[in-house]
Amino acid sequence: MSGTAHAFEQESDAGLVSRIASQDEAALAALYDRHSGILYSLVRRILRDESASEEVLQDVFLHLWRIAPRFDQQRGELRSWLLVMARNRAISYLRKRPLPESDDVELYAVSSTERQDVVVVQNDLIAKVRRAMSQLPGEQCSLFEMAYFEGMTHSEIADRTGQPLGTVKTRLRTALTSLRRAFQL
């Protein structure tokens, strides 16, 4: 981590976004150091391609740089917002779908929540999420992953798996119910 990044170590995400809104490049570098790992991992899992993942990751931070003055801190936690944006961009890239025209802060609005940027809380959260995913029955987990990491719809999943559409819907709903209960934070 660079000296500049050390200087921002205690700064909250909200504080860094305010600095970015004032064109502070060092603040963007610090935010990149803080979140690029999980964003890159997600995008790489979706695209399975180094070069495409690099392009999408850069695009996410470039977009943050451009819209920072409009990012409303009250509208949601930054990391979730970045994850939603990264997933949508990676899926659009994968499925060769155009991004929506109104690709801005409202499109990816997430709800506000307690800050999760303390390392102990982060690690606890990661363990909780991984446990919840591993406890899903194999079939449900597989359907959820097709929807989450490949952006497939009910019908596309039914076509690929050969399962009746109603069965796919029920299993995916059941998986989401289980995850919702596990993710109540």
Place this chain on the structure above:
Amino acid sequence: MNGHPQFDEDFDLYALGALDAQERAGMQSHLEGCIACSEKLAEARRRLALAALSVPEVRPPEHIKRRLMDRIHRESAAAIPSVREQKPSRFALWLQPAFAWTCAACIAVVASILAFHNSRLQQTLDAEHQQMLALQNSAAHDRTVSSLLTGSDTQRVLLTQAADSSRPEARVYYHPSRGMLFYATNLPLAPNDRVYQLWLVPSQGSPISAGVFQPNPKGEASIILPTLPTLPPGVTAKAFAVTLEPAGGVPQPTGPKILVGAPA
């Protein structure tokens, strides 16, 4: 879609992008005008974002950051006007303050008039679009209900309270391929951390959730499901039940049976 989505999972499915085009369009048109549901969608997005944490973390190669910061730096530099650009041009006369203010005032007046007309046209268009969607949804809803209510092979089931048949009551109209209509009356509000959950009990296998719900202040609740999970060949709906469960529902019933009923 006329009303609010019935199940919390509907918001998850929308955020996930798993809904097919027609379902997605119906929900999208509702979300555009419903603040409460937009908040639920934002909550679903936050929740689903957490699933990304299940991916083992890999540090991105160093060169990505360097390239990003180079691009950022170039953008910042391009945004600052150079000294050369600030030199007076040969059109300086046209940029005198008085002339500029006059032009600006004229442009502002024209822009206001255009904006006013544009806004009125947009409002009319939006209203007609909403009306059309409402009519389409209403027609689809009516067709489902009518098909279920009049179908000769629709099963009609009366659900009553397990111990006392005098108060809460519900009816189920069930057809394996046309869907299900559920309507309850006299149901008390569930406690704060609880919801009612409707179950289809097959002749073989575990109960299948048909959704969670809360009655309105009059004690009424309804669920319409145009599509249902396909039951294996030879398996039929043996019974229907309503249980009281933790908020959000459960994969299998755990709480007390509030209403039960079997096809005649």
